[in-house]
Amino acid sequence: MNISCTRLLVVLFVFVSISTKAQDHTEVFHEHEFNFRHSFSQKYSANFGLSSRAYVYTNEDVLYNLRQVQISHFSTLKLDLKHSIALGLMYRNRDAFENSSNEIRVTQQFNRKSLFKTLRVGHRLRSEQRFYDSFTAFRFRYRLALDIPLQGLKLDVGETYFVVTNEGLLTSSKVHKPELEYRISPSIGILLSEALNIEFGVELRLDQLNINTEDSLFFNTSVDIKI
Template sequence: MTMYSTKWFLFVSVLLLLISASVKGQENLTGYWQPQIAINYPVSGPYSHNFSIANRNYIFDNEEFTLKGRQLDVVHFSNLKVRDNQSIALGVQYRFRSNFENRENELRLTQQYNITNQPFAIRYGHRFRAEQRITNSLTIHRFRYRFALDFPLVGEKLDVGEPYFVGSLENLLSVAKYNAPQYDARLSGQVGWQLNGGIKFQVGVEYRMEDYSAGVPQHILFLLTSAQISL
């Protein structure tokens, strides 16, 4: 691990620990465990698909530790690379909530633009998304910007069997008819491993502050585990 990578890794780790400690005693804290599996596969030239399934489960709710399902997300993205470091994508997602709670299911449509830059060992990314979250009772329009970085934790180049770090900071704005705008923020850090056969495994945490302009924002902590397969 380079000294530069070590400093970034320690900085993000300490920051996430401080966030966790600061919200631990909050009554409006919810904790989730979210495992996910994703498959990336090429179609033709710069055009590719991504398919994923994620299951969100409560692990801390109403000031008690628990383990119960909340939702199941099925997601598909069609990606088109327009330049070496730029791409556009269209996505469709269906969220199953009624199977777990007395809540409506959701259809989500996504439009995305992504740009990356890698001057040295660290790769930076900017992602812009517009979403339409559609339920029977309401349609929410959400606009998202995410800044992300990733880098190998051993050496300057990621090789098979070696770990890497991924971190991101995202801001979100949600608007809907007759509802006040909602502002959210998300901070995440994950460590991953590049395995044989185009497989990556990642584990990490994410902190979300939802509706932070309100008097009592919601604090959410995620334990994230994921497997990514590139065909």
């Protein structure tokens, strides 16, 4: 592991330490995700995801209790080298693990990517319809992502990269007040092969910013496989 990667790991550790000490009631989760991608043509590709979320720390107790599992699908159509649109469908099950509603989610997405030397910049707009047992919520999201290889001018097999995402969210429904959220997530990824890469990161979520701010911290791991 080179010096740059080591420094980024130190930054992630400091980020986690500051975040967990910022609030006495911070909840900590672990989220793990598997994604399977397949390109049917140069323009159309599909992604199938399986993920789980577990409590790691809550109410001053350390534990590991599964909270939910979910499956998802995204169909993506490239418009040109920089732009794409996508349609997603997700099913989340919580009722099997806690007294909470399951969810079906439909997502529409627009994505733009730009490259400035070695820095890649991504803009993502999403609208979501979230169907629960007793109500429907509508959410709008904007995410700015920055990623850069840690060795050389481009990412090669066996090398690492750094990515950080910033996202703002607005949720509205008939039964709840509109809610504003913010998320920031730095991560380190490794391209193990042309068809496999993994990422390790942390994510700080600030919910209900306009009502009564609640914060939570996520330790994220993801595996992406091209098939």
